[in-house]
Amino acid sequence: MNAPTTSVSLKDALARACSEIENTIENLLPMVPGDESILIEAMRYAALGGGKRLRGFLAVEVATLFGADRQAALRVAASVELLHAYSLVHDDLPSMDDDDLRRGQPSTHKQFDEAIAILAGDALQTRAFEILVEPETSPNATVRANLALALAQASGSAGMVGGQVIDIRGEGRALPLDQVRRLHALKTGALIRYAAESGAILADVDDARRAAIVAYGRDLGTAFQVADDVLDSTATAEELGKTAGKDEASGKSTYVSLLGIDGARAEARRLSDRAREALSSFGAQADALRALADYVVERRN
Amino acid sequence: MNAPTTSVSLKDALARACSEIENTIENLLPMVPGDESILIEAMRYAALGGGKRLRGFLAVEVATLFGADRQAALRVAASVELLHAYSLVHDDLPSMDDDDLRRGQPSTHKQFDEAIAILAGDALQTRAFEILVEPETSPNATVRANLALALAQASGSAGMVGGQVIDIRGEGRALPLDQVRRLHALKTGALIRYAAESGAILADVDDARRAAIVAYGRDLGTAFQVADDVLDSTATAEELGKTAGKDEASGKSTYVSLLGIDGARAEARRLSDRAREALSSFGAQADALRALADYVVERRN
Numbered sequence: 001m002n003a004p005t006t007s008v009s010l011k012d013a014l015a016r017a018c019s020e021i022e023n024t025i026e027n028l029l030p031m032v033p034g035d036e037s038i039l040i041e042a043m044r045y046a047a048l049g050g051g052k053r054l055r056g057f058l059a060v061e062v063a064t065l066f067g068a069d070r071q072a073a074l075r076v077a078a079s080v081e082l083l084h085a086y087s088l089v090h091d092d093l094p095s096m097d098d099d100d101l102r103r104g105q106p107s108t109h110k111q112f113d114e115a116i117a118i119l120a121g122d123a124l125q126t127r128a129f130e131i132l133v134e135p136e137t138s139p140n141a142t143v144r145a146n147l148a149l150a151l152a153q154a155s156g157s158a159g160m161v162g163g164q165v166i167d168i169r170g171e172g173r174a175l176p177l178d179q180v181r182r183l184h185a186l187k188t189g190a191l192i193r194y195a196a197e198s199g200a201i202l203a204d205v206d207d208a209r210r211a212a213i214v215a216y217g218r219d220l221g222t223a224f225q226v227a228d229d230v231l232d233s234t235a236t237a238e239e240l241g242k243t244a245g246k247d248e249a250s251g252k253s254t255y256v257s258l259l260g261i262d263g264a265r266a267e268a269r270r271l272s273d274r275a276r277e278a279l280s281s282f283g284a285q286a287d288a289l290r291a292l293a294d295y296v297v298e299r300r301n
Numbered sequence: 302m303n304a305p306t307t308s309v310s311l312k313d314a315l316a317r318a319c320s321e322i323e324n325t326i327e328n329l330l331p332m333v334p335g336d337e338s339i340l341i342e343a344m345r346y347a348a349l350g351g352g353k354r355l356r357g358f359l360a361v362e363v364a365t366l367f368g369a370d371r372q373a374a375l376r377v378a379a380s381v382e383l384l385h386a387y388s389l390v391h392d393d394l395p396s397m398d399d400d401d402l403r404r405g406q407p408s409t410h411k412q413f414d415e416a417i418a419i420l421a422g423d424a425l426q427t428r429a430f431e432i433l434v435e436p437e438t439s440p441n442a443t444v445r446a447n448l449a450l451a452l453a454q455a456s457g458s459a460g461m462v463g464g465q466v467i468d469i470r471g472e473g474r475a476l477p478l479d480q481v482r483r484l485h486a487l488k489t490g491a492l493i494r495y496a497a498e499s500g501a502i503l504a505d506v507d508d509a510r511r512a513a514i515v516a517y518g519r520d521l522g523t524a525f526q527v528a529d530d531v532l533d534s535t536a537t538a539e540e541l542g543k544t545a546g547k548d549e550a551s552g553k554s555t556y557v558s559l560l561g562i563d564g565a566r567a568e569a570r571r572l573s574d575r576a577r578e579a580l581s582s583f584g585a586q587a588d589a590l591r592a593l594a595d596y597v598v599e600r601r602n
Contacts, residue, residue: 035470035480036463036487043458090423095415114396115469118419122391123458125423129430130453133446142442145434148449152431157344157424162337168416169336179336186337 010291014057021056021081022048024074028082028131038112042120043127046108047085052299054224055195056081057292062199062213065285072137076147076202079131080195083155086124087191089117091164125155138202146201154194163187167252175253184225185218192221196289209281216278216289223271224296229254230264235300268297311592315358322357322382323349325375329383329432339413343421344428347409348386353600355525356496357382358593363500363514366586373438377448377503380432381496384456387425388492390418392465426456439503447502455495464488468553476554485526486519493522497590510582517579517590524572525597530555531565536601569598 029044031037056077063073092099092107093114100110109117131137132147153159163186170183196217200210233256255264275293279286330345332338357378364374393400393408394415401411410418432438433448454460464487471484497518501511534557556565576594580587 032459035467036458038470039458039463039466086423090419093416093419095419115394116466118391118394118396119462119466119469121423122387122426123462125426126453126457126462129449130457133434133449133453140442141446144446145442145449148430148434148446152427152434156427156431157337157340158333161420161424161427162340165340165417165420166336168420169339 010288010295013061013288014053014295017057017060017077018053020074021053021060021077024078025081028075028078029127038116039119039123042108042112042116043082043085043124045111046089046117046120047082047124049105050103051081051084053077053081054292054296055084055192058192058195058217058220058289059198059202061288061292062196063202064199065282065289066200066203066205066209068199068203072202073199075131075134075137076198077195079128079147079151080191080198082124082131083128083151084191086121086128087155087160087164089121089124093117096164096168140204143202143204147198150194150197150201154190159186159190159194160188163190170253172251174251174257177258180253180255180258181222184222188225188228189218189221192224193217196220212278212281216275216293219271219275219278220293220296223268223275223293226255226264226268226271227297227299229256230261230268231300232256233261265297272297311589311596314362314589315354315596318358318361318378319354321375322354322361322378325379326382329376329379330428339417340421340424343409343413343417344386344425346412347390347418347421348383348425350406351404352382352385354378354382355593355597356385356493359493359496359518359521359590360499360503362589362593363497364503365500366583366590367501367504367506367510369500369504373503374500376432376435376438377499378496380429380448380452381492381499383425383432384429384452385492387422387429388456388461388465390422390425394418397465397469441505444503444505448499451495451498451502455491460487460491460495461489464491471554473552475558478559481554481556481559482523485523489526489529490519490522493525494518497521513579513582517576517594520572520576520579521594521597524569524576524594527556527565527569527572528598528600530557531562531569532601533557534562566598573598 025047029040029047031040059077059080060070060073063076064070088102089108091097092102093109099107101107108120112120129148129151132151133144137147138144155161163183166183167187170179175183193214194217196213197210200213232254255267259267272293276290279289326348330341330348332341360378360381361371361374364377365371389403390409392398393403394410400408402408409421413421430449430452433452434445438448439445456462464484467484468488471480476484494515497514498511501514533555556568560568573594577591580590
């Protein structure tokens, strides 16, 4: 693999968005007194525990590209990050992936307990939808309703959760490439695509621009997952901040098991290039999104 | 306790709404091919397994009282029932209430497995929000966004899930009456109140009428819970379709442990009467809602 060529400007933009998204989540999950405070603690633990904020960054960058209000964009970014955090909390549970470690820290059910982790995930999902439909997100109610609708489509049974079920059912048996593609398009792709699309929905752009962003988000999401499979089979646990080589050990079909390391790397590059092409009608303001397409296939964690 | 005085017209209205809500849920959770079909099966198992449809009935009756479209009202009713179903699936999990039986049938994690039950609950929540913001629910986007916002407030960390956490944390220690009231206001009251309010939001009524319905829904919800505690300590498992006497066995403070059976019955009646009073500005079209206030404190299961 070539040395990462992540541009300085992408790094800066990522770092800035990361910090702004973190602050926004902080404000959107205020502590409360009473016995239920442990729930908010667990929600904050799960949602503020770092992470690349790739999804939130996508939402902010696309919204900014189209001139949406940055504070509103940060709310949408926070919403998609809370949705993502809920999915990780539930994925890590003993009856699911049974992962004790997340981003190098105890996963939520290890830090708290299983019941609190399930409920924190539940409440994070609720909060993600709540934020989108609150008037502060947009004065335009159609925009608010459409944001929530697109998030539901991306994360429910026909999206992320559906993909998770296919993943669980497929464990221990070899899936053909088209089924692995579909699994990931649902499990991780749909939410990444939504993250990009949400910026376009917030900015209320025309169908052509929204379609270009959806195409970009779709390819970026797949590229991300292919690169993830490559990382899982080549990086160390220390680099990843989570257990490495787990997919291989559990007998899951991955892009690497189906295409080989070199084939998977080439596939990730092809998808990343196609994602960039989807942005061809946009000017230099989309450069951070273009650089992001490189970053997702070149990252080391 | 007096013999139930549930009026024939309430029984008819309940039976009609029950069947319409069941059909609506059927249509809103269509089966799909592929490995994820088991997820939809589990969602349907959890959501179509009977139940009184009290929440859905409330939504439909209030919406009808205010002249909203019945098909739209049934969608809102289905949404609140899906949200309720998700909460039951997660509540029954081994790390939560660990209940093997629900409505006389194996609970979802017994019928399927724990992972599928968690994911089915997750997807039911998502679908509940999705239905509300779909254009079919209302041509008015503000109505759609407000329905979703009110559902999020009623079901998230400051509502149902917050109440569930207080419940879990309070197990095995005696809570004073005001904390038991708050627990139930959140855990079960908020969603019942929302169910009534959702009909008013859908019909886009003025603030005064919405406030009257909210007051009705709040007292009805508390009356329901007090009556539930009475039932839990007096009815048999066969009558309830679930394990009886569980709260007492787990050392939970209940209205019965705090007020005694007779005191709890009187409290339920007082709340039911107050719920009826909240409807005083409405005519005979609200009679089913009035009869419902009697029904919730006189029911045997």
